[in-house]
Every structure is written in structure tokens, then in C-alpha cells.
Amino acid sequence: MRIEDEVKLDFSDVLIRPKRSTLQSRSEVDLSRTFTFRNSKQKWTGVPIMSSNMDTTGTVETANVLKEHKLVTCLHKHFEVEDLYSVFFESQDYIVYSMGITDMDLRKWEQLKSKLPLNNIKHVCIDVANGYTERFINFVKDFRLQNPDVIITAGNVVTADITQELILNGADIVKVGIGPGSVCTTRLQTGVGYPQLSSIIECADAAHGLGGHIVADGGCVTPGDVAKAFAAGSDFVMLGGMFAGHQESGGETITTDGQMYKVFYGMSSDTAMEKYSGGVAEYRSSEGKTVKIPYRGPIINTVQSILGGVRSTCTYVGANKLKELSKCTTFVRVNNTHNKVFN
Numbered sequence: 643m644r645i646e647d648e649v650k651l652d653f654s655d656v657l658i659r660p661k662r663s664t665l666q667s668r669s670e671v672d673l674s675r676t677f678t679f680r681n682s683k684q685k686w687t688g689v690p691i692m693s694s695n696m697d698t699t700g701t702v703e704t705a706n707v708l709k710e711h712k713l714v715t716c717l718h719k720h721f722e723v724e725d726l727y728s729v730f731f732e733s734q735d736y737i738v739y740s741m742g743i744t745d746m747d748l749r750k751w752e753q754l755k756s757k758l759p760l761n762n763i764k765h766v767c768i769d770v771a772n773g774y775t776e777r778f779i780n781f782v783k784d785f786r787l788q789n790p791d792v793i794i795t796a797g798n799v800v801t802a803d804i805t806q807e808l809i810l811n812g813a814d815i816v817k818v819g820i821g822p823g824s825v826c827t828t829r830l831q832t833g834v835g836y837p838q839l840s841s842i843i844e845c846a847d848a849a850h851g852l853g854g855h856i857v858a859d860g861g862c863v864t865p866g867d868v869a870k871a872f873a874a875g876s877d878f879v880m881l882g883g884m885f886a887g888h889q890e891s892g893g894e895t896i897t898t899d900g901q902m903y904k905v906f907y908g909m910s911s912d913t914a915m916e917k918y919s920g921g922v923a924e925y926r927s928s929e930g931k932t933v934k935i936p937y938r939g940p941i942i943n944t945v946q947s948i949l950g951g952v953r954s955t956c957t958y959v960g961a962n963k964l965k966e967l968s969k970c971t972t973f974v975r976v977n978n979t980h981n982k983v984f985n
Contacts, residue, residue: 650840652822653867656973663960668953672963674712677877679814680853681786682793684764688712688736690964691868691948692857694882695719695740695767696892697914698906702729703890707941709736711949716740716767716795716880718892718909719747720918723754730754733762738795740767743781765793769817771828771910771929773799779811786812798859800836802848809854815878816854818845822861824883825908828929839874839973846875865951866979872952872964873971884944887935895937902937 665671676687693699693708695716702725705715716738717729729737739754741747755763768785770778773796782796796808797817805816821828821835829835838861849856857878858871871879885891886906893905907913908930915922922928938944952964959970 650837651973651975652837652839653861653863653870654979655837655975656839656870657976657979658870658873658955658959659972659974660958661960661970661972663957665957665960665962668950668957670962671953671956673949673952675877675965677855679793679855680809681812681814682791684791684793684814686735686765686793688714689949690714690857690878692716692738692878692880693885694859694880695738695769696882696886696909697917698891698893698904699882699885700740701890701892704885704888704941705729705737707890708945709734711945712736713945714738714765714878716769719769723750723757726754727757730758730762733759733764735764738765738767739763740769743768743770743778761791763792765795767795767817768813769795769797771798771820773797773808773817774804779804779807782808782813783811795857797857800841800845802844805845805848805854805856806852809849809852814855816845816849816856817859817880818842818856818876819858819860819880823859823908824863825906825911825931825933826860826929827908827931828910831927831929839870842871842874842876846877849877850875865948866955868948869952869955869967870973873955873967873973875968881948883935884948885941887938888941888944889937889939890941896934898934903934904937905932906935907932 673689675690678685689712692714695718697718700718714736719740793814795815796813800820822838842858855877858876859880862868887904896903911930912928913932961967961970
């Protein structure tokens with residue numbers, strides 16, 4: 643046993659210090675990025691915000707809205723092959739196929755790929771809760787060997803060492819975050835995790851040193867948190883709770899006392915495991931919760947709020963492109979980030 647004494651930070655521990663800016667308007671800020679990925683050699687251009695591959699946010703309906711603004715949707719793992727065929731029949735730049743690492747996941751991937759024209763699926767997210775197992779790392783390595791031209795996102799991890807190992811074994815983008823999500827209880831159930839801002843800073847540094855990329859997954863509650871994730875060095879930001887509860891989101895709609903709600907739950911929750919696995923296996927516990935979110939209406943309103951917030955951040959520090967935000971950022975440690983009197 644050992645203890646690390648260095649302070650580790652979350653989004654709620656910092657603010658971004660404003661700096662002199664020559665920008666006249668938020669409209670001058672360019673939020674698009676162009677990346678060439680280390681292992682697949684593929685080039686991608688768009689706004690690097692992703693909808694999480696949870697079944698309440700990684701829906702086709704969400705994808706249809708987000709892709710109009712060049713944002714990415716990671717479809718959830720539980721679509722049938724027939725449904726995915728209709729999605730990927732035409733090549734997609736802003737929709738990601740998601741899978742786990744079981745034999746069933748591989749069979750489903752091969753079945754879908756055999757039905758589609760060549761290279762229609764450009765981007766695959768290989769997603770597990772614990773990215774530290776040798777089995778996972780070896781799966782990523784083998785999948786890369788079999789699919790040399792596919793952009794691979796893999797995770798989740800929170801430390802520099804495994805970020806580097808995943809990139810060296812074929813991942814283009816490493817998914818960073820253990821426990822920060824709004825409906826994740828991993829930290830409560832296991833005591834395992836890492837403050838999200840510090841994990842982004844450390845994993846981004848490790849990835850960029852090898853020519854790789856990261857996506858910050860979890861912990862963003864406000865547009866300001868999304869901006870902080872980019873400012874900390876993340877190439878992409880993945881959102882779950884912020885994209886839940888909308889017209890296009892999955893989850894049951896409930897009306898109570900005249901108020902509409904949408905059900906939102908973690909993918910390791912009792913709700914998800916009952917839905918897809920027949921219940922929680924006896925050797926594990928639930929690591930997610932189920933909540934009701936007041937209905938938020940069309941997702942485009944939230945998209946515009948997030949994009950507007952990040953643009954505004956850039957104007958406060960003089961970054962005319964999202965790419966420059968991390969170079970222009972100085973974080974200030976604080977005890978409080980905002981006035982909560984009317985929360």
C-alpha cells in the first residue's frame with residue numbers, strides 16, 4: 643500500500659482565469675477540429691463532442707440531430723444487427739459503432755461488417771468499465787490487427803500508463819473516466835476512481851506524447867465543465883447526463899402530477915442489467931443508479947447551450963479556435979465556483 647499526496651482536481655475545484663482577448667464576438671470562434679489518428683491514419687473533421695454510448699443517449703434519433711452540427715454520437719451496444727445495417731448502409735462520419743469484448747460482441751461485429759459495403763463503419767468504440775485488464779488490452783490489439791483502417795476509441799482508464807499502453811496496442815482515442823458520471827456508483831461500490839480534471843490532464847499529456855488522442859468521459863454537468871475538459875487538454879468530450887432527458891433520448895417517459903420525466907440510468911445499474919442480462923449476476927454488484935429527469939424538450943436547445951458556452955469560454959481567454967483553448971488556459975484553484983443561493 644502507498645499513498646500519493648499530490649492534490650488531484652475535479653471540474654468543481656477550478657475556474658479558468660480570463661485573459662486579454664482580441665475577439666470581437668463569440669461568432670468568431672471556430673469549434674471544429676481536424677485530427678489525423680495515429681494508428682488508423684484516418685482524418686476526421688468536426689466538433690469534438692460525443693454523445694455517450696448509453697442506451698438513453700446513444701440513440702439514432704440523437705445521432706440524426708447531432709450530425710447536422712458535426713457532433714458525434716456513439717450508438718449504444720444493444721442494437722440489433724438489422725437496425726445497425728440501416729444506420730451504416732451509407733458511410734457515416736459522425737456515428738460510432740460500440741461494442742464490448744465478448745465472443746458475442748465479435749460475432750455481431752463480423753455479422754454486421756459482412757452485410758455492409760467495404761469500410762462503411764469508420765469508427766468503433768470498444769467499451770468496458772475497467773480498461774486495466776490484460777484481456778481488454780489484448781482485445782484492442784487483436785481488433786486493430788484485424789481492422790487496420792478503423793478509428794478505435796477504447797476505455798475506460800484514468801492514468802497515463804494504461805493510456806500509453808492502449809495507444810501502443812492500437813487505440814486512436816483513449817476514453818478517460820472512472821466513476822465521475824451522474825448515474826455511476828463505481829466509486830461508492832468499489833472505492834476506485836480518479837478526479838476527472840487531473841485524469842484528463844495526465845492522460846492527455848501521455849497520449850499526445852505518442853501522437854494519440856483522448857476523450858473525457860463523464861463528470862460534465864454544465865457547459866463550463868465541457869470547456870474545462872477541453873482546456874485541460876482533452877481532444878473530445880463525451881456527454882451522458884447532459885444529453886439525457888430529451889425528446890430524442892431513450893428511456894421511458896413518465897408523467898407525474900402533470901410533470902413529464904424521462905428515465906435515465908447507468909449501464910451497470912440494476913435497470914440496465916435486468917433489461918439486457920436478465921438481472922445482476924451473483925458474482926457482481928450494481929454500479930449504477932436509475933433517476934427521473936424532468937423532460938428537457940428537443941436536444942438541439944442543449945446542443946446550442948453547450949456550443950455557445952464553449953465559444954464564450956474561448957472569447958474570455960483569447961482563443962479564436964477550440965484547438966488553442968488549452969494553450970490559453972490558466973486554471974485557478976477555488977473553494978466555490980459559483981453562487982448557489984437560487985439552486
